[in-house]
Amino acid sequence: MAVRFVRKLEKYGRLSKTECQVIVDVSQNTRKIAARKSILHEDENSQKSCVILSGLACRYKIFEDGARQIVGFLVPGDFCEGYAHQPEYHLGTLSQCLIAYLDNDALAGIMDEYPRISRNLWRTSKAEAAVLREWLVNIGRRPADKRVAYLICELCTRLDGSDVDVAGGCALPVSQIELADATALSTVHINRVLSRLRDNKLVTLQRRSITIKDLGRLKAYAQFQDAYLQLPKSA
């Protein structure tokens, strides 16, 4: 399964056989985590990083009053660090996940020795920032309906890029509560929005599974451009 991580990193630039093997070797400490559990938090793992090998996870911030803002979803192949210095941030599973835990020190050693691995890790981090910028724009400037549609487009596109078969319809383990936390809307409003999107035959999201009749139409509606998820030719 660690090959998921290798495949992701290879998208950001060619790696040698040795380099691929090094990545596989460092990703051997895996663990299966149930749905809706916290990972990388308040335990010995805070000094580690992790890679999602299967399933869907998300990163979020919790406020003292219990409010929550999801700041990103993680699909198979995604790398994520523990942020020991920001205890208000959490990483949690949405579905059952297979996680590889990487030791930060081991990783640092590898990055010193294999510059192409560190370059690719750098690129994953820049790609993550590009996604965050789009989230900012999405939450900041788009009305509720397009906001939700956009998020769905992004999730499907990213899942598709991680070899999860999406085409037309698939399981999407995201509740309305979680959609609300990700889009900065209320659950009630998410419900209104989803039923409108359903009425307009754009998406149907029910019982943790999603059906998209016409992805092109949905993307057009949401003004979704996937260039930011594509990889820059250089850089």
Next chain:
Amino acid sequence: MAVRFVRKLEKYGRLSKTECQVIVDVSQNTRKIAARKSILHEDENSQKSCVILSGLACRYKIFEDGARQIVGFLVPGDFCEGYAHQPEYHLGTLSQCLIAYLDNDALAGIMDEYPRISRNLWRTSKAEAAVLREWLVNIGRRPADKRVAYLICELCTRLDGSDVDVAGGCALPVSQIELADATALSTVHINRVLSRLRDNKLVTLQRRSITIKDLGRLKAYAQFQDAYLQLPKSA
């Protein structure tokens, strides 16, 4: 002036004399840019990256309808890439700036040769992502007054960390229009918010200069925690 960049990178981990020199050498192509100009866009520079050596700049996305979302400010020492594949994103100056243009290929060569430089660049990128996450939370979850206050706290803290003297009051070349574009509020509402903040003796922002009577009180009001701007001990 290239020392600004070196100093910033050194914050993310010790560098040798040679490494520092390499960074200075690659940052020699500098240019002075007037306030409110676009940089790194639609010209030969799109294949380059740049570093802000002095002044204040911002990155933003423009919509077809002219709406704009600022997705980040750049203070002296900040590194930024051109995104040739995302032409809707721009980089612009707010004040007069001194910019160093770096060649992407030269940079790639350096990263291959000096793993510690690439590690530090990676860390700057992770730091940028941390800032973006906070923006997301700020725009997503905080009411207008705290949102603006928070942004001001962030800007001041980052300027302070770039050796710009802020203490108590300083020039802040940000108009109400730009504040609105950064916080996803209307200019009219920004004006209401600013006068309320002024009435509550939290901040005074007038004529491109800012006065903070009691930074501690402002931070408390905005629930601003600067941990995310501090550097993690490891990683």
Next chain:
DNA sequence: GGCTCACATTCACTCAGGTTAATGTGATGA
């Protein structure tokens, strides 16, 4: 079957912040 739990749905009401538009203000410059 009936109980519980976790979500989803719908309704009535409220409000933060948007919109439009008029007016003010100060810097620049012919």
Next chain:
DNA sequence: TCATCACATTAACCTGAGTGAATGTGAGCC
């Protein structure tokens, strides 16, 4: 001295989305 420009300010009105609360729906379990 007056014109212009770029912002800032204020007011009146509107609306998208939030809130609270009641009700529905299915899955899992005893």
